[in-house]
Amino acid sequence: xxKNKKELSKAWESQKFEGLIYKKWEESGYFNPDNLDxxxxxPSYSIVLPPPNITDKLHLGHSSMLAIEDLLIRxxxxxxxxxxxxxxxxxxxxxxxxxxERKILKEExxxxxxxxxxxxxEKVWEFLRETQATILMQTRRMGASLDWSxxxxxxxxxxxxxxxxxxxxxxxxGAIYRGExxxxxxxxxxxxxxxxxxxxxxxxxxxYWIKYGPFVLATSRPETKLGxxxxxxxxxxxxxKDMVGKEYDIPGVLGTFKIKVVADKVVDPSFGSGxxxxxxxxxxxxxxxxxxxxxxxxxxxNEDGRMMENCGKYAGMTTAEAREAIVADMEKMxxxxxxxxxxxxxxxxxxxxGSVIEPIPSKQWFVDVxxxxxxxxxxxxxxxxxxxxxxxxxxxxxxxxxxRYFHWMENLHDWCISRQIxxxxxxxxxxKDSEIIVSETAPEGExxxxxxxxxxxxxxxxxWTFSTLGWxxxxxxxxxxxxxxxxxxxxxxxxxWVSRMIIMSLFALQEVPFKNVYLHGLVLDKHxxxxxxxxxxxxxxxxxxxxxxxxxxxxxLLVGNTPGNDLRISxxxxxxxxKFVNKIWNISRFVFQKINSKETEYQEITGYTISDVWILEKxxxxxxxxxDDIENYNFSQxxxxxxxxxxxxxxxxxxxxxxxxxNQQKQEILKNILADSLKLWHPYVPFxxxxxxKEVDDTSLLIVEKWxxxxxxxxxxQGIHPKKREYSLLLIQKIIVSIRNxxxxxxxxxxxxIDVTIFAGEKFEFLNQNxxxxxxxxxxxxxxxxxxxxxELKNAYYENIEDVEIYIALEGVVDFKKEQxxxxxxxxxxxxxxxxxxxxxxxxxxVENAPKEIIQQExxxxxxxxxxxxxxxxxxxxxx
RNA sequence: GGGUGAUUAGCUCAGUUGGUUAGAGCGCUUGCUCGACACGCAAGAGGUCAGUGGUUCAAAUCCUCUAUCACCCACCA
Numbered sequence: 001x002x003k004n005k006k007e008l009s010k011a012w013e014s015q016k017f018e019g020l021i022y023k024k025w026e027e028s029g030y031f032n033p034d035n036l037d038x039x040x041x042x043p044s045y046s047i048v049l050p051p052p053n054i055t056d057k058l059h060l061g062h063s064s065m066l067a068i069e070d071l072l073i074r075x076x077x078x079x080x081x082x083x084x085x086x087x088x089x090x091x092x093x094x095x096x097x098x099x100x101e102r103k104i105l106k107e108e109x110x111x112x113x114x115x116x117x118x119x120x121x122e123k124v125w126e127f128l129r130e131t132q133a134t135i136l137m138q139t140r141r142m143g144a145s146l147d148w149s150x151x152x153x154x155x156x157x158x159x160x161x162x163x164x165x166x167x168x169x170x171x172x173x174g175a176i177y178r179g180e181x182x183x184x185x186x187x188x189x190x191x192x193x194x195x196x197x198x199x200x201x202x203x204x205x206x207x208y209w210i211k212y213g214p215f216v217l218a219t220s221r222p223e224t225k226l227g228x229x230x231x232x233x234x235x236x237x238x239x240x241k242d243m244v245g246k247e248y249d250i251p252g253v254l255g256t257f258k259i260k261v262v263a264d265k266v267v268d269p270s271f272g273s274g275x276x277x278x279x280x281x282x283x284x285x286x287x288x289x290x291x292x293x294x295x296x297x298x299x300x301x302n303e304d305g306r307m308m309e310n311c312g313k314y315a316g317m318t319t320a321e322a323r324e325a326i327v328a329d330m331e332k333m334x335x336x337x338x339x340x341x342x343x344x345x346x347x348x349x350x351x352x353x354g355s356v357i358e359p360i361p362s363k364q365w366f367v368d369v370x371x372x373x374x375x376x377x378x379x380x381x382x383x384x385x386x387x388x389x390x391x392x393x394x395x396x397x398x399x400x401x402x403x404r405y406f407h408w409m410e411n412l413h414d415w416c417i418s419r420q421i422x423x424x425x426x427x428x429x430x431x432k433d434s435e436i437i438v439s440e441t442a443p444e445g446e447x448x449x450x451x452x453x454x455x456x457x458x459x460x461x462x463x464w465t466f467s468t469l470g471w472x473x474x475x476x477x478x479x480x481x482x483x484x485x486x487x488x489x490x491x492x493x494x495x496x497w498v499s500r501m502i503i504m505s506l507f508a509l510q511e512v513p514f515k516n517v518y519l520h521g522l523v524l525d526k527h528x529x530x531x532x533x534x535x536x537x538x539x540x541x542x543x544x545x546x547x548x549x550x551x552x553x554x555x556x557l558l559v560g561n562t563p564g565n566d567l568r569i570s571x572x573x574x575x576x577x578x579k580f581v582n583k584i585w586n587i588s589r590f591v592f593q594k595i596n597s598k599e600t601e602y603q604e605i606t607g608y609t610i611s612d613v614w615i616l617e618k619x620x621x622x623x624x625x626x627x628d629d630i631e632n633y634n635f636s637q638x639x640x641x642x643x644x645x646x647x648x649x650x651x652x653x654x655x656x657x658x659x660x661x662x663n664q665q666k667q668e669i670l671k672n673i674l675a676d677s678l679k680l681w682h683p684y685v686p687f688x689x690x691x692x693x694k695e696v697d698d699t700s701l702l703i704v705e706k707w708x709x710x711x712x713x714x715x716x717x718q719g720i721h722p723k724k725r726e727y728s729l730l731l732i733q734k735i736i737v738s739i740r741n742x743x744x745x746x747x748x749x750x751x752x753x754i755d756v757t758i759f760a761g762e763k764f765e766f767l768n769q770n771x772x773x774x775x776x777x778x779x780x781x782x783x784x785x786x787x788x789x790x791x792e793l794k795n796a797y798y799e800n801i802e803d804v805e806i807y808i809a810l811e812g813v814v815d816f817k818k819e820q821x822x823x824x825x826x827x828x829x830x831x832x833x834x835x836x837x838x839x840x841x842x843x844x845x846x847v848e849n850a851p852k853e854i855i856q857q858e859x860x861x862x863x864x865x866x867x868x869x870x871x872x873x874x875x876x877x878x879x880x
Numbered sequence: 881g882g883g884u885g886a887u888u889a890g891c892u893c894a895g896u897u898g899g900u901u902a903g904a905g906c907g908c909u910u911g912c913u914c915g916a917c918a919c920g921c922a923a924g925a926g927g928u929c930a931g932u933g934g935u936u937c938a939a940a941u942c943c944u945c946u947a948u949c950a951c952c953c954a955c956c957a
Contacts (some may be wrong), residue, residue, distance in 0.1 A: 273957050404953085750911080840937080
């Protein structure tokens with residue numbers, strides 16, 4: 001230990017140190033597993049950072065993700081794993097395009113079409129570089145120990161190559177095809193959306209009951225009548241039985257048209273009139289009915305969400321305008337039966353821009369999830385994806401999400417991967433007349449035109465675990481680090497992202513992308529509301545870091561955060577944890593002071609004391625429990641245990657005792673426990689612990705120190721005579737608390753000394769040895785007398801702790817009426833306890849069935865309580 | 881309609897295979913510069929573990945039903 005070191009400041013100054021420490025870590029190279037000093041066969045531990053969208057700066061949800069993952073990474077690095085955490089960002093195709101469109105629209109009042117594809121993409125890159133820089137800065141400030149040398153972007157050149165390769169391979173294997181299908185169409189984004197990119201929201205609307213030839217039927221979308229080709233009824237519906245199979249003339253706003261009546265089980269006879277109009281081109285359900293019954297399809301709404309040429313005078317109107325016009329015309333023709341005003345139904349909206357989704361038929365690229373693939377031994381992607389979860393090759397934490405995963409997978413339809421937006425991975429397909437070439441590179445020769453569409457953003461992010469490790473090349477990284485150990489992400493993208501990653505990895509490598517999926521919840525404000533810009537209830541992570549320090553912010557996101565559950569957070573919580581970080585600082589400051597002093601007075605007592613044994617025992621167990629909890633993803637619980645140990649046991653008891661008890665062993669114990677505590681704390685609060693580590697060893701960095709082992713403490717404890725372990729410090733603690741309590745109850749000035757007499761029975765020797773602690777640990781006792789037994793004292797405050805009798809001389813101060821009440825209450829409490837125990841122990845079934853230890857425990861409790869009652873009663877008699 | 885989760889102190893939440901008289905943080909009350917820390921120390925008040933019925937020697941913990949809240953999936957035209 002360097003004796004010339006400057007004294008530590010009075011409080012932890014996060015702003016002063018955090019930047020320097022992070023720089024030192026980065027320069028050390030330890031974020032990169034290649035620089036770790038490890039044996040050749042060290043096991044790998046890898047995590048890919050879920051790449052944040054470059055649409056916006058990071059919010060507290062990202063911070064929580066970074067805190068959890070960095071905790072796992074730092075823990076495993078210290079545990080001796082070849083630990084890799086890969087950083088990156090996501091180009092977020094459609095989301096980014098929307099963000100830029102909104103920005104341009106706001107600033108320049110233009111649309112992307114005014115700019116053209118090339119100019120627009122320039123704008124996107126400009127925007128992207130800005131947000132990307134902010135995101136990377138924010139990530140560093142969280143203390144994330146990511147290997148920046150392996151940083152990736154879902155839209156950089158390497159990833160572009162991987163995506164093209166993937167597409168071609170999947171196409172060649174028959175896992176990708178092009179086909180005409182019903183798709184979710186966002187007229188604003190001008191693009192298809194996958195099923196789970198569509199949000200559903202309940203809205204009030206009108207329900208129109210229209211006269212429809214021989215039927216009256218209810219619809220919320222009368223404008224689609226122009227595309228109707230049938231009426232469907234339930235096969236068992238008696239009302240319409242005779243009409244099934246027949247054709248009818250239906251009067252409409254554009255003249256009379258013919259429809260066929262079909263019977264289909266999807267029709268709910270109890271809704272409306274039990275008959276529905278079928279619009280095969282603009283409704284998923286209707287489309288399915290049409291397929292089953294071979295009905296013709298008539299498209300009437302185009303990709304702009306407007307009525308098509310075939311809609312006569314309504315052509316060019318938006319669907320909303322057309323609805324109004326058509327209803328007005330139908331009213332005139334007497335075709336409206338009546339209108340329900342308050343009909344509540346679910347509407348479909350684009351998850352990015354909120355526009356109403358139009359189902360339309362369109363020619364698109366799809367991933368075939370049901371195609372049996374040779375590379376998967378004749379299984380489909382879907383089957384294989386289900387199988388790996390069933391076989392527990394992939395496990396979900398918490399487990400309940402496994403069910404959700406299965407449910408989603410089992411109902412998975414082919415995945416539409418083409419998008420009609422400009423910003424995204426280009427589809428590696430070229431057309432010339434009727435010819436088509438699918439290839440990683442553009443074909444030779446003239447006249448080939450590349451597919452104008454781009455790929456769904458989840459296609460490239462689905463490849464993230466292996467595209468970041470060098471795939472398609474069979475790199476060392478890929479061999480060492482794939483599959484990754486854990487995917488840590490929000491439960492809200494379980495289907496959108498996690499399941500896509502599983503599918504993509506199974507196809508590309510025939511292996512899972514990760515072994516465990518840890519799902520965290522949402523970060524909510526203190527009222528349990530989702531944080532959002534519009535509500536103004538968001539908490540800016542960088543602002544909090546500036547104010548309270550990164551360690552406090554990290555703790556606020558780890559404490560009280562349990563897998564799969566949402567987390568409420570407030571500035572007050574962060575502030576409170578800042579105080580705790582400061583407590584760690586000051587505890588360490590005190591310990592360093594103590595172990596750096598060379599006071600010889602520490603030689604007073606030789607050998608370990610009860611407090612030494614107690615703290616060593618506690619710490620030994622703590623190492624095990626914390627390690628166990630972290631390995632089982634119980635981060636909050638491990639943190640809680642660390643806090644209780646550090647603050648309550650170590651600081652409030654052991655350090656206080658160390659001010660009184662002087663023995664040789666103290667310095668060594670303090671030094672060891674503090675140093676190892678810093679290690680245990682490091683994954684939670686890396687900055688303050690790293691700074692303090694300098695005082696322990698300024699030649700090494702804590703980030704690569706070895707994780708503590710309990711064996712070290714076991715060994716010390718084994719060398720201690722068992723007699724030292726006979727009674728616990730707990731008894732002394734209880735006695736001390738009761739004396740302090742008596743002082744508080746009677747408002748004894750802190751400076752005023754009191755006299756105490758203790759009758760300890762068989763614990764006489766034990767308490768006598770520890771007299772000094774009882775006398776001085778904020779009890780301020782003048783004279784203390786400890787003996788086996790003696791005559792009851794009068795005019796004293798009386799307390800019975802585990803059958804140890806304590807008399808505090810408080811002549812003239814004690815209020816005996818109050819004391820009588822206190823003791824009477826205590827006796828009656830103990831009596832009801834004794835009654836309950838008696839009842840339990842006299843129950844034959846209990847004695848027969850309960851484990852022996854439990855019975856023994858209960859008996860001991862009973863004996864103790866009885867003895868206490870007797871002694872308290874006896875004292876009570878005396879003062880009456 | 882199907883599913884999941886939550887319900888424990890005024891507030892936020894722990895409580896992992898059922899077994900001390902149910903815990904913590906914040907807040908609250910009272911008193912304190914005691915060899916680091918007022919970003920602190922000490923003492924204390926506060927709970928029929930949502931309700932109901934059951935299983936068990938024993939239930940906050942397992943099962944039934946109910947209520948309230950939140951979310952997910954599907955979808956009604």
